[in-house]
Amino acid sequence: MGDPSEALDRPIPHRTVICIGDVHGFFTKLHNLWTNLETLIGPIPFSRALVIFLGDYCDRGPDTRRVLDFLSSLPSAYPDQSHVFLCGNHDFAFAAFVSALPPPPPPSPPSFVATWAEYEANSEREGWFSGEGHEGMHVQGRRWGGSMGGRWNPKKGMAYKGSIYDAGPTFESYGVPHGSPDLVKAVPETHKKFLSDLVWVHEEEDVWINSAAGMQCCRLIAVHAGLDKSKGVEEQLRILRARDTSLPKVGVLSGRVNVWDIPKELQSSEKPTILVSGHHGKLHIDGLRLIIDEGGGLEDLPVAAIILPSMKIVRDIDNFGADS
Numbered sequence: 001m002g003d004p005s006e007a008l009d010r011p012i013p014h015r016t017v018i019c020i021g022d023v024h025g026f027f028t029k030l031h032n033l034w035t036n037l038e039t040l041i042g043p044i045p046f047s048r049a050l051v052i053f054l055g056d057y058c059d060r061g062p063d064t065r066r067v068l069d070f071l072s073s074l075p076s077a078y079p080d081q082s083h084v085f086l087c088g089n090h091d092f093a094f095a096a097f098v099s100a101l102p103p104p105p106p107p108s109p110p111s112f113v114a115t116w117a118e119y120e121a122n123s124e125r126e127g128w129f130s131g132e133g134h135e136g137m138h139v140q141g142r143r144w145g146g147s148m149g150g151r152w153n154p155k156k157g158m159a160y161k162g163s164i165y166d167a168g169p170t171f172e173s174y175g176v177p178h179g180s181p182d183l184v185k186a187v188p189e190t191h192k193k194f195l196s197d198l199v200w201v202h203e204e205e206d207v208w209i210n211s212a213a214g215m216q217c218c219r220l221i222a223v224h225a226g227l228d229k230s231k232g233v234e235e236q237l238r239i240l241r242a243r244d245t246s247l248p249k250v251g252v253l254s255g256r257v258n259v260w261d262i263p264k265e266l267q268s269s270e271k272p273t274i275l276v277s278g279h280h281g282k283l284h285i286d287g288l289r290l291i292i293d294e295g296g297g298l299e300d301l302p303v304a305a306i307i308l309p310s311m312k313i314v315r316d317i318d319n320f321g322a323d324s
Contacts, residue, residue, distance in 0.1 A: 014208035014215075014309045015048070015049070015050060015207075015208075016041055016045050016046070016048070016049040016050070016307060016308070017049065017050045017051075017052065017204070017207055017220070017307070017308040017309075018037060018041075018049050018050070018051045018052065018305055018306070018307055018308075019052045019054060019222065019276050019290065019292055019305060019306050019308070020033065020051065020052070020053050020054060020292070020303070020305040021054055021278045021283075021292035021293040021294060021295065021303055021304050021305060022054065022055065022056035022057075022088065022278040022279065022293045022295065022296065022297060022303070023053075023056065023057050023061070023067055023303055024056055024057070024058070024059055024060040024061045024090070024295065024296075024297030024303075025057070025058055025059055025060055025061025025062060025063050025064040025067055025169055025170060025173065025297075026060075026061035026062075026063065026067070026295070026297075026299075026303060027061070027063035027066040027067050027070065028063070028316075029061075029295070029302065029303040029316040030067055030070060030303060030316070031070070032316040032317070033302075033303050033304075033305060033314065033315065033316040036314050036315070036316065036318050036319075036320055037305060037307070037314055039320045040307075040312070040314060040320050041307065046081075047078060047080050047081060048080050048081065049081055049082075050081070050082045050084070050204070051074075051081055051082065051083050051084070052084040052086065052202060052222050052276070053071065053083070053084065053085050053086060054086050054088070054222065054224060054276065054277060054278030054279070054292060054293070055085075055086040055087055055088025055089075055090075055091055055198075055224035055253070055278055055279065056088030056089070056090045056091060056224070056278060056279065056293075056297070057071060057085075057088070057090075057091055058090050058091060058094045058167070058170045059090045059094070059161075059165055059166045059167050059169065059170050059297065060161060060166045060169060060297035060298075061169060061297065061299070062169050062172070062173060063173055064169065064170040064173045064174075065173040065174055065191075066173070068191045068194055069191075071085060071194065072190050072191065072194050084199065084202045084222065085194070085197070085198050085199065086198065086199060086200070086201075086202060086222060086223065086224050086278075087198035087199065087200050087224060087243075087253060088224045088253060088278065088279065089140075089224065089225070089250070089253045089254035089279070090144075090165055090167075091195060091198055092140055092250065092253060093138075093140040093141055093143060093144035093165055093167070094141075094144060094167070094170060094195060095141075095192075095195035095196060095198070096112070096137060096138035096139075096140050096141025096142075096144065097129070097137065097141035097142075097144050097145045097167075097183065097184075098141075098183060098184050098187050098192055098195070099133070099137075099184060099192075100187075100192040100193075100195040100196045101138055101141075101196070101245050102196060102243050102245055103245065104244065104245045104246035105242060105244055105245075105246065108246040110136075111136040112136055112137060112138035112139070112141075112245070112246075113135075113136060114246070115138050115139040115140075115246070115247070115248040116139045116142070116248075117248075118139075118248045118249075119139055119143075119248060119249075122143075123142075126143055126146050126148065126163070126164050127146040127147035127148060127149060127163070128142040128143060128146040129141070129142045129143075129144075129145035129146045129163075129179060130142075131145075131179065131180075131181045132181040133181050133184060138245065139248050139249075140248075140249070143163065143164055143165065144163055144164075144165045144167050145163060145167065145178075145179055145183075146163045146164065146179070147162060147163060147178070147179055148160035148162070148163060148164055153166075156296075156298070161178075162178035162179065163178070163179075166297065171183055174186040174187055199243075200223065200224075200240040200241070200243050200250070200252075200253065201221065201222065201223045201237060201240035201241060202220075202221070202222040202223075203219070203220070203221055203222075203237070204219070204220040204222075205219055205220075206218075207219070207220040207274060207308060207309075208308065208309040209274060209288070209308050209309050209311065210309045210310055210311050211287070211288070211311075212287070215309065216272055217271075218271065218272045218273060218274045218288065219269075219271050219272070219273045219274070220273070220274040220276065221237075221266075221273060221274070221275050221276070222275075222276045222277070223240060223252055223253070223275075223277060224252070224253045224254075224277060224278055224279050225251075225252055225253055225254055225255050225256075225259045225277055225278075225279040225280070226252060226255065226259030226260060226261075226275060226277045226279075226291075227252055227259060227262075227263050227266075227275060228251055228252060228255065228258050228259055228263070229258060229259070229261055229262075229263045229264065230258060231263075232265070233263055233265045233266060236252055240252065253279075254279075256280070259277070260280070260289075260291075261289060262275045262287075262288060262289045272288055273288060274288045274290060274308075275288065275289050275290070276290040276291075276292065276306075277290070277291050277292070277293075278291070278292055278293040279291075279293055280293050280296075281293055281295075281296025281297075281298075282294070282296070283304055283313065285306075285311070290306060292304055292305065292306050294315065302315040302316050302317045303315070303316045304316075
């Protein structure tokens with residue numbers, strides 16, 4: 001037998017962490033990306049990986065129902081993996097429409113009517129949903145199920161797909177027309193539970209990353225859009241952990257410029273912190289700030305993931321099995 005002390009001298013392999021960007025209803029892209037990740041990482045380390053999905057599973061693409069079927073099946077299909085499903089702003093609004101949002105914390109009233117006032121001036125322009133069930137619905141659900149009347153979205157370079165959230169394809173994936181209250185009955189209870197259970201933030205200690213400074217042991221914070229650089233980090237994390245649905249809009253799930261960078265508070269902390277997000281329609285790696293959303297829900301762009309500690313970017317369009 002070998003010297004047992006030799007085993008203590010061997011480097012401990014760093015756990016694989018996979019962060020997967022916004023899927024936006026593109027099941028085939030998700031399936032191809034998943035296959036590519038397993039091929040590249042290898043079956044055993046892949047089966048034991050921590051997989052963090054960065055949110056926005058629905059809208060824009062044609063197969064939201066199949067995406068949620070796949071994601072819901074992962075814990076039983078890969079029992080040794082750890083799975084984190086973050087809530088994106090699109091998922092929040094979808095959940096609001098089908099009554100799958102967690103209730104607002106006390107002392108807030110159980111109805112979400114109080115969320116309407118701040119954005120009610122936009123109700124006509126955005127064609128807020130006013131059909132059956134809207135009476136106590138969160139404002140984001142009303143916006144999600146509303147109608148933009150086919151108007152042009154200059155940011156995406158295409159017409160809105162139903163609502164300001166491009167929710168039309170999600171309705172259609174469940175076999176009902178956009179804006180139909182029948183969606184509430186068409187969405188399976190397993191999908192409603194999936195939406196209801198989505199976390200707003202994930203925090204992980206001792207995640208290794210191959211950075212410019214070499215291998216670093218970091219804290220990791222994953223949140224769909226990012227953390228607001230103008231607000232205290234701990235207060236933001238408190239709201240995210242509590243999933244406070246009384247808020248009309250959750251800025252760290254839907255913000256842009258204000259959540260792009262790592263807050264200075266985290267940059268100056270004793271332990272380096274990785275901040276990873278999706279949401280922004282870009283692939284952006286800047287030190288420990290990771291934004292993984294190369295596709296942005298557009299049909300001709302890929303869905304991407306990043307593997308830690310290697311920092312390898314993997315896309316659905318990669319072909320690791322092809323002959324070189």
